[in-house]
Amino acid sequence: MREITIPIGDDVIRSLKVGDPVALSGVMVTGRDTVHKWLIETFIKQTRPAQGDDLQVYEALKPLLKGGVIYHCGPVVSGLDTKQYKFVAAGPTTSIREEPYQSDVMKHFDIKGVIGKGGMGAKTLKGCQEVPGVYFHAIGGAATFIAQSVTKVLGVYKLDFGVPESLWVIEVKDFPAVVTMDAHGQSLHEVVEEQSGKVLAELLAK
């Protein structure tokens, strides 16, 4: 088990290999479908004008994401009425939906780690080589267990996206994950898909 502290330096990122179990500690930000689309359209491709508190949120995110980690997660949060937020259940969501956006978002903010489940595709893998960055796979559905590693909710942005889609800034201690895509172009998901594809071809030929 490698203990990793966020923000993560390039040397640490390059030392991580597919299959390495890690325990992450530090501050990370949740962001999934709505967030990625919003980041791309508003700040990266700039196809829609910034509105409301967009620019303030953008400025607040920049230092959090530089060398940081984005977590594909739509948590169950208690304390919404009192703003004494607590993560009750917080496993990863399926990452492949962010495939069109992820690599550009990583490069724009210098994000070193993406946490999710199910893995991502060729575009993100290339992004991981360029940034450099890695993909950390958390255990899908292990929501109560993972929520225990969230020690504090530091704040939330864009709550109007809905609780699951907001940007939650959280402090974590020993967040468990496995590296499944590294900065050297290796992807466990690519390997499993190819190997299982060969078996499928044999089964279909029967």
Next chain:
Amino acid sequence: MRDLTNEILELIRLTSSHLPADVEKRLRAAVEKEAAGSAAQGALETILKNVELSRQNSTPICQDTGTPIFYVKYPLGWSTIQLRQMIRTALAEATKRSYMRPNAVDAIYDRNSGNNLGGDDFPYIHFEEVEGDELTIELMLKGGGCENVGAQYSLPDNRLGAGRDLAGVRKAVLDAVHKAQGQGCAPSILGVAIGGDRGSGYLKSKEILYQKIGEPNADPKLAALETQLTEEANSMGIGPMGFGGQTTVIDTKITGLSRLPASYFVSVSYMCWAYRRRKMTVRGDEVMYE
């Protein structure tokens, strides 16, 4: 008519936080099959720890508390209007208590309602009048990750070489499992409906997921295909979470529907390992949960 709001709230709490015993048993058996120290075994161990913790703390097994799918079977004398209202009230309360995540998003205006109540379709409620004097409410919570990897095939399918027969069904289901990889949170349970139209096929493929794991199909032809599909799907080696490993599919359930001469649909519902389903039965003053 009796107010069941609190009892339905308890049904929701149990469903979200207590994984059914038949599922947990299969997950425990799966741990032994994976190589010691492998990522697949580690994933299953984490899953089981999470199952225990969620039960102890009454917190959601998975943060995606899914689409709430209710099947209500009621004897004469109950009002479906009132039952619907009880279910909706209980669901909003369950959301307030963090048993459920607010999951109803208006697809046109992108607004989360915040309380799990959307239009008439969310939560999904199926009503059916039955003989006798027992009211039963079954609830299934199906998360979005596994819902997204569900698939529907219209046979024949040239690419797969799948014709309009059970051999063709086999090929379609295996293709769906391969396409899903780890994205639907394997190990999974497959619900397969053959026939129907595009709507009824998908609905039926979910409905059969209310059945217990390991209950053999009454039709020996389908029972054999179920076993074969589970084994062959596992031979692809996708494994828990798609990490590579022995157990990708825990069980397969197949059923048939009448079809049009022109149509031959194979609808596959992929259920993640967090296979949350519970039933409550109301008989006189008694309310039982299983």
